[in-house]
Amino acid sequence: xxxxxxxxxxxxxxxxxxxxxxxxxxxxxxxxxxxxxxxxxxxxxxxxxxxxxxxxxxxxxxxxxxxxxxxxxxxxxxxxxxxxxxxxxxxxxxxxxxxxxxxxxxxxxxxxxxxxxxxxxxxxxxxxxxxxxxxxxxxxxxxxxxxxxxxxxxxxxxxxxxxxxxxxxxxxxxxxxxxxxxxxxxxxxxxxxxxxxxxxxxxxxxxxxxxxxxxxxxxxxxxxxxxxxxxxxxxxxxxxxxxxxxxxxxxxxxxxxxxxxxxxxxxxxxxxxxxxxxxxxxxxxxxxxxxxxxxxxxxxxxxxxxxxxxxxxxxxxxxxxxxxxxxxxxxxxxxxxxxxxxxxxxxxxxxxxxxxxxxxxxxxxxxxxxxxxxxxxxxxxxxxxxxxxxxxxxxxxxxxxxxxxxxx
Amino acid sequence: xxxxxxxxxxxxxxxxxxxxxxxxxxxxxxxxxxxxxxxxxxxxxxxxxxxxxxxxxxxxxxxxxxxxxxxxxxxxxxxxxxxxxxxxxxxxxxxxxxxxxxxxxxxxxxxxxxxxxxxxxxxxxxxxxxxxxxxxxxxxxxxxxxxxxxxxxxxxxxxxxxxxxxxxxxxxxxxxxxxxxxxxxxxxxxxxxxxxxxxxxxxxxxxxxxxxxxxxxxxxxxxxxxxxxxxxxxxxxxxxxxxxxxxxxxxxxxxxxxxxxxxxxxxxxxxxxxxxxxxxxxxxxxxxxxxxxxxxxxxxxxxxxxxxxxxxxxxxxxxxxxxxxxxxxxxxxxxxxxxxxxxxxxxxxxxxxxxxxxxxxxxxxxxxxxxxxxxxxxxxxxxxxxxxxxxxxxxxxxxxxxxxxxxx
Numbered sequence: 001x002x003x004x005x006x007x008x009x010x011x012x013x014x015x016x017x018x019x020x021x022x023x024x025x026x027x028x029x030x031x032x033x034x035x036x037x038x039x040x041x042x043x044x045x046x047x048x049x050x051x052x053x054x055x056x057x058x059x060x061x062x063x064x065x066x067x068x069x070x071x072x073x074x075x076x077x078x079x080x081x082x083x084x085x086x087x088x089x090x091x092x093x094x095x096x097x098x099x100x101x102x103x104x105x106x107x108x109x110x111x112x113x114x115x116x117x118x119x120x121x122x123x124x125x126x127x128x129x130x131x132x133x134x135x136x137x138x139x140x141x142x143x144x145x146x147x148x149x150x151x152x153x154x155x156x157x158x159x160x161x162x163x164x165x166x167x168x169x170x171x172x173x174x175x176x177x178x179x180x181x182x183x184x185x186x187x188x189x190x191x192x193x194x195x196x197x198x199x200x201x202x203x204x205x206x207x208x209x210x211x212x213x214x215x216x217x218x219x220x221x222x223x224x225x226x227x228x229x230x231x232x233x234x235x236x237x238x239x240x241x242x243x244x245x246x247x248x249x250x251x252x253x254x255x256x257x258x259x260x261x262x263x264x265x266x267x268x269x270x271x272x273x274x275x276x277x278x279x280x281x282x283x284x285x286x287x288x289x290x291x292x293x294x295x296x297x298x299x300x301x302x303x304x305x306x307x308x309x310x311x312x313x314x315x316x317x318x319x320x321x322x323x324x325x326x327x328x329x330x331x332x333x334x335x336x337x338x339x340x341x342x343x344x345x346x347x348x349x350x351x352x353x354x355x356x357x358x359x360x361x362x363x364x365x366x367x368x369x370x371x372x373x374x375x376x377x378x379x380x381x382x383x384x385x386x387x388x389x390x391x392x393x394x395x396x397x398x399x400x401x402x403x404x405x406x407x408x
Numbered sequence: 409x410x411x412x413x414x415x416x417x418x419x420x421x422x423x424x425x426x427x428x429x430x431x432x433x434x435x436x437x438x439x440x441x442x443x444x445x446x447x448x449x450x451x452x453x454x455x456x457x458x459x460x461x462x463x464x465x466x467x468x469x470x471x472x473x474x475x476x477x478x479x480x481x482x483x484x485x486x487x488x489x490x491x492x493x494x495x496x497x498x499x500x501x502x503x504x505x506x507x508x509x510x511x512x513x514x515x516x517x518x519x520x521x522x523x524x525x526x527x528x529x530x531x532x533x534x535x536x537x538x539x540x541x542x543x544x545x546x547x548x549x550x551x552x553x554x555x556x557x558x559x560x561x562x563x564x565x566x567x568x569x570x571x572x573x574x575x576x577x578x579x580x581x582x583x584x585x586x587x588x589x590x591x592x593x594x595x596x597x598x599x600x601x602x603x604x605x606x607x608x609x610x611x612x613x614x615x616x617x618x619x620x621x622x623x624x625x626x627x628x629x630x631x632x633x634x635x636x637x638x639x640x641x642x643x644x645x646x647x648x649x650x651x652x653x654x655x656x657x658x659x660x661x662x663x664x665x666x667x668x669x670x671x672x673x674x675x676x677x678x679x680x681x682x683x684x685x686x687x688x689x690x691x692x693x694x695x696x697x698x699x700x701x702x703x704x705x706x707x708x709x710x711x712x713x714x715x716x717x718x719x720x721x722x723x724x725x726x727x728x729x730x731x732x733x734x735x736x737x738x739x740x741x742x743x744x745x746x747x748x749x750x751x752x753x754x755x756x757x758x759x760x761x762x763x764x765x766x767x768x769x770x771x772x773x774x775x776x777x778x779x780x781x782x783x784x785x786x787x788x789x790x791x792x793x794x795x796x797x798x799x800x801x802x803x804x805x806x807x808x809x810x811x812x813x814x815x816x
Binding site: 030031034035048049050051053055084085086087088089103104105106141145146147153154160161162163164165166167168169170171172173174190191192193196197199200201202203204205206207208209210211212213214215216218219226232255305306307311335336337338374375376377378379381382407408 | 438439442443456457458459461463492493494495496497511512513514549553554555561562568569570571572573574575576577578579580581582598599600601604605607608609610611612613614615616617618619620621622623624626627634640663713714715719743744745746782783784785786787789790815816
């Protein structure tokens with residue numbers, strides 16, 4: 001059986017994310033929420049902070065009592081009490097009065113602002129001089145200033161960073177509903193691949209890809225499941241893919257996607273039930289011989305066997321699909337750093353090129369230094385800090401051009 | 409007891425990293441190496457890949473046999489065999505000869521290059537037309553081109569990304585020696601703080617900080633250990649700190665570092681054996697009332713109680729110290745995105761200001777939009793994508809200035 005690629009553009013491939021749905025959701029303790037994705041809107045159950053709160057150490061006052069106060073003509077206020085942290089003050093404040101308060105303390109009734117301790121000087125137990133006027137609500141957070149009851153605080157599809165985890169906890173959510181962390185099956189294929197604990201004879205190579213791909217899956221906050229090394233044999237590959245499809249949410253087959261001597265991935269995928277081959281070849285370099293199938297609703301990838309190609313495709317193409325499975329409403333922020341090219345870079349029209357880049361800082365300017373070396377060399381990925389994306393219609397970029405580098 | 413801060417600059421504080429040493433190292437399976445830090449140089453035990461390897465599907469040849477070949481005047485070569493993946497070819501190649509080879513295959517003796525399949529057309533079983541000349545070593549990786557035996561492949565102190573994990577595996581390291589993952593103890597203090605599963609009465613606030621700080625510790629690939637909420641009581645705080653110091657590698661005390669009504673952190677830390685107060689106040693906003701002590705060789709931090717201040721200090725100051733404990737030779741890459749300010753930003757001279765920033769992309773230009781709102785408002789950190797650092801000697805920045813934003 002012989003194939004010629006019906007090559008798809010990068011945009012055509014990325015649009016296929018719509019064909020896949022997020023995994024199911026589950027309730028988890030909020031302490032485990034970091035790096036997960038919200039499966040439903042988080043609604044404020046009450047106002048936050050819920051009371052007028054001081055943001056500085058000082059004196060709670062009625063702002064009007066301080067108007068016109070200055071170093072040369074301070075305002076004199078009566079101290080009516082001290083507010084203890086966590087207490088509800090059992091007194092109120094009127095004009096001409098002040099109460100000692102700490103950051104985070106609750107303002108007494110009547111008080112609308114806080115004079116910073118640096119702008120006040122107690123005269124004795126009962127009175128204080130104020131050297132600077134404050135405006136109403138100055139150094140105070142209002143009862144619903146952070147969130148009002150029923151506000152949508154975080155919406156479905158939000159990736160939970162540390163600050164979102166803290167906010168959910170602060171609102172009293174001991175549990176949150178998030179999408180389950182997807183599992184990603186990794187199958188290495190190739191008669192030349194041997195386990196890492198074996199000594200390779202010439203012609204053989206250790207299984208680098210399983211470990212590299214697994215690392216990227218972990219970095220994307222998903223769970224890699226390795227299915228070992230499978231020989232270039234359609235029956236063996238099919239058995240491994242069927243097992244991985246049963247146990248995981250996405251499957252990566254490393255190697256076996258080129259049109260070389262013994263590449264069976266497409267044949268194997270075509271023979272699975274309920275399976276469409278969506279992509280067989282992309283106009284992307286490196287990584288052209290990439291395969292994507294939808295098998296029983298799950299994405300199955302045939303990745304190029306060369307380690308650098310596999311890494312580029314994983315980072316640029318596969319991870320955004322994984323983020324879709326994770327339930328993210330955006331495909332994750334791709335971080336791009338502007339930098340100045342240190343040399344001319346050739347490129348082919350009609351193809352998206354990704355060039356490995358080392359970032360160098362000199363005299364406050366960031367430089368993008370293309371990493372030379374063949375795409376089979378893993379050392380080029382060790383030296384690379386990022387990737388330069390060259391659009392399909394561009395034939396090459398000149399030295400000193402400003403470019404955006406995708407961080408690796 | 410009354411304190412006035414001996415305020416330190418950010419640089420003075422960061423230089424104190426030198427006072428702390430990495431945690432001990434351990435051997436771990438290479439599959440668990442992602443996000444750890446190498447504790448000794450990784451030396452190549454042999455050449456890699458270890459044999460001349462094809463980087464394209466095509467024909468292994470002696471380059472000289474193809475010189476001058478073109479579409480109009482192809483070179484004719486004899487096919488002497490097919491190289492199976494993972495096999496050592498049992499024949500050699502001379503001038504005028506070619507052998508079918510797949511990407512990753514081992515070149516036969518005598519061959520020095522590969523003609524891509526796209527530039528060759530087999531005539532019959534025994535001969536092939538070549539339409540393009542190749543140079544020696546073209547489409548071939550040499551036996552030691554990735555690494556030569558005894559090369560330092562990765563040096564001590566390297567943070568292990570997915571590609572470094574793959575490389576270590578590919579070199580046959582089933583185990584690697586890395587620094588142990590540090591544990592970070594988190595103690596919340598304050599009479600106003602209640603557990604997240606309690607309903608706050610006015611004056612009380614749920615324990616946001618433990619969860620936010622824990623999230624950042626996880627993001628930095630360390631292990632947070634929460635020691636719950638401790639009342640504003642020196643004996644209780646001391647007991648908690650002593651327990652945390654026994655069980656973890658660094659301790660964070662949230663709240664209790666200001667000069668407010670009931671802040672005991674410095675007193676408590678001063679009373680511990682073998683402890684120096686290194687920092688009591690930093691010229692940084694937000695986060696001025698930060699405390700750093702060295703207790704039994706371990707860093708103990710008194711962080712501001714306000715959630716935004718605590719987050720900024722954790723991200724900018726504490727995480728680089730954590731990276732030192734993790735054994736990193738660099739303090740981690742701080743990612744900075746250039747963007748154009750959307751409004752004037754005031755700032756005080758003699759103080760490092762960190763302004764929360766929302767990043768907006770419009771017409772291919774990144775804009776830095778300062779997030780307004782008091783530093784006690786957690787929503788300002790939810791809206792923030794990053795922080796703008798304003799140097800000590802600058803009084804403010806004007807709208808449309810190009811600035812670098814530290815990603816959050």
